[in-house]
Amino acid sequence: MIPSTFEYHRPDDLAAVIALLQEHGDEARVVAGGHSLIPMMKLRMADPAHLIDLQGLSDLKGIEIGDVIRIGAMTTQAEIIDHDGLAEAAPIMAEAARQIADPQVRNLGTVGGNIANGDPGNDMPGLMQCLDARFTLVGPDGTREVAARDFYEAAYVTTREEEEVLTAVSFDRPRGGYAYEKQKRKIGDYATAAAAVQIVAEGGRVSAASVAMTNLSDVPVFSAAAGAALEGTACGEEAVQAAVAAMLGDIDPMEDNRGPVEFKKHVAGVILARAIVRAWSRA
Amino acid sequence: MSDKMHLKLTVNGEAHETLAEPRELLIHVLREQLGITGPHIGCETSHCGACTVDMGGKSVKACTVFAAQAQGAEITTVEGLGAPDGLHVLQEMFREHHGLQCGFCTPGMITRAWRLLQDNPSPTEEEVRFGMSGNLCRCTGYQNIVKAILAAADQMNAMKEAAE
Ligand SMILES: Cc1cc2nc3c(=O)[nH]c(=O)nc-3n(C[C@H](O)[C@H](O)[C@H](O)COP(=O)(O)OP(=O)(O)OC[C@H]3O[C@@H](n4cnc5c(N)ncnc54)[C@H](O)[C@@H]3O)c2cc1C
Ligand code: FES
Numbered sequence A: 001m002i003p004s005t006f007e008y009h010r011p012d013d014l015a016a017v018i019a020l021l022q023e024h025g026d027e028a029r030v031v032a033g034g035h036s037l038i039p040m041m042k043l044r045m046a047d048p049a050h051l052i053d054l055q056g057l058s059d060l061k062g063i064e065i066g067d068v069i070r071i072g073a074m075t076t077q078a079e080i081i082d083h084d085g086l087a088e089a090a091p092i093m094a095e096a097a098r099q100i101a102d103p104q105v106r107n108l109g110t111v112g113g114n115i116a117n118g119d120p121g122n123d124m125p126g127l128m129q130c131l132d133a134r135f136t137l138v139g140p141d142g143t144r145e146v147a148a149r150d151f152y153e154a155a156y157v158t159t160r161e162e163e164e165v166l167t168a169v170s171f172d173r174p175r176g177g178y179a180y181e182k183q184k185r186k187i188g189d190y191a192t193a194a195a196a197v198q199i200v201a202e203g204g205r206v207s208a209a210s211v212a213m214t215n216l217s218d219v220p221v222f223s224a225a226a227g228a229a230l231e232g233t234a235c236g237e238e239a240v241q242a243a244v245a246a247m248l249g250d251i252d253p254m255e256d257n258r259g260p261v262e263f264k265k266h267v268a269g270v271i272l273a274r275a276i277v278r279a280w281s282r283a
Numbered sequence B: 001m002s003d004k005m006h007l008k009l010t011v012n013g014e015a016h017e018t019l020a021e022p023r024e025l026l027i028h029v030l031r032e033q034l035g036i037t038g039p040h041i042g043c044e045t046s047h048c049g050a051c052t053v054d055m056g057g058k059s060v061k062a063c064t065v066f067a068a069q070a071q072g073a074e075i076t077t078v079e080g081l082g083a084p085d086g087l088h089v090l091q092e093m094f095r096e097h098h099g100l101q102c103g104f105c106t107p108g109m110i111t112r113a114w115r116l117l118q119d120n121p122s123p124t125e126e127e128v129r130f131g132m133s134g135n136l137c138r139c140t141g142y143q144n145i146v147k148a149i150l151a152a153a154d155q156m157n158a159m160k161e162a163a164e
């Protein structure tokens, strides 16, 4: 499992990273934790001639907690799990991160890499749909923000330009109850189906709900219809089933080694129902 | 061929210098160039954890780190934890509780368990299972590995108390 040769760069500021990306164009790739990219390079499904390591950019690390939560792209999944402030402000982040891969992978795998990668199997993109996050991209023309819900176009295709670096993700402090529920074949596996749910309760009824699904289409799926099916209800069995039916209209799973389409739809329904019940119990 | 780079690593407290292509994997540099063969290669696809080493105070899979990324890193392998004439408590407990059969996964298990107990000296059984979930074993069924780690935690805590 030997990747093709590449030239290795470890710049220590963002300007240098962008200059390298401009110089080498599609011959260059940035590497964060490497836990999606290196496996692809071993299989020679990726063969960048220039590998630009972001580990020297300490500015891209860190978690800021306020009314808006901001997470630097190079923050690892393990750091998400260990952060007390984040556990209080947005507990769904750690609940999801604990279900990604395994401890060794989470020690190197980053939030930014998980989001920028564009693999439909990654868990953070779906979660970012649920939280209505914004992604900060910095390129030769400056800084721009893209809504998570506008970021993913197809498997491994995002609106990020080749010369742009994802520097941070931010989202408003989530309200209400939460759940990240994931069905996988074994620990450390990508999702057969996963659901991210936030529910706000007022006077015994759902006043707002946000629902997103992972690995059930070639992009993460934000299901506005599923959220709408819950709003105004007391979140009983009927409302849950209405939300599941609405969600099933928004996903488009493909048959693969995790099962045929019918099975995936079944699992998606079970997982979403569980996530809604758990989120409601915490709302 | 890309140029070789001059790689500096500290492994088990000892400074090493070697030449490596950036694309070489850390596990290959450790095993083939430095002769540190404790960490094994099980899958080479980031799944089994046999190649686990401690890098910068964190458990990582050395088959999924390029040599170039490890430039300047401090690394601990199973060789740095104990020696045949002075086993680490974890190694003693793996022996006592039959935490191994063929032994192929054991260096990775012990190196990972060592870091787990540094981070969390008194884990519950569930925390041990969660913390060890990146290491696969084809032989033991895990029960005795978990037992060995919990027993080692107790002993290490008792030793710490006695020293205080
Ligand atoms: C055994 C195993 C199991 C796994 N299981 C799961 C799982 O269950 N769920 C899950 O979500 N993931 C899983 N992963 C993937 C893991 O979470 C990766 O770490 C993650 O997908 C990518 O993060 P990274 O930091 O490693 O990115 P890298 O691999 O370094 O990069 C991935 C891609 O994103 C690009 N990129 C990275 N950072 C940036 C940036 N800041 N700006 C622009 N582009 C960037 C890179 O160029 C590359 O194309 C698993 C991986 C392994 C090895
Ligand atoms: S050899 Fe590295 S995880 Fe299996």
Ligand code: FES
Pocket: B099, B100, B101, B102, B103, B104, B105, B106, B136, B137, B138, B139, B140
């Ligand atoms: S003892 Fe044989 S693989 Fe674990």
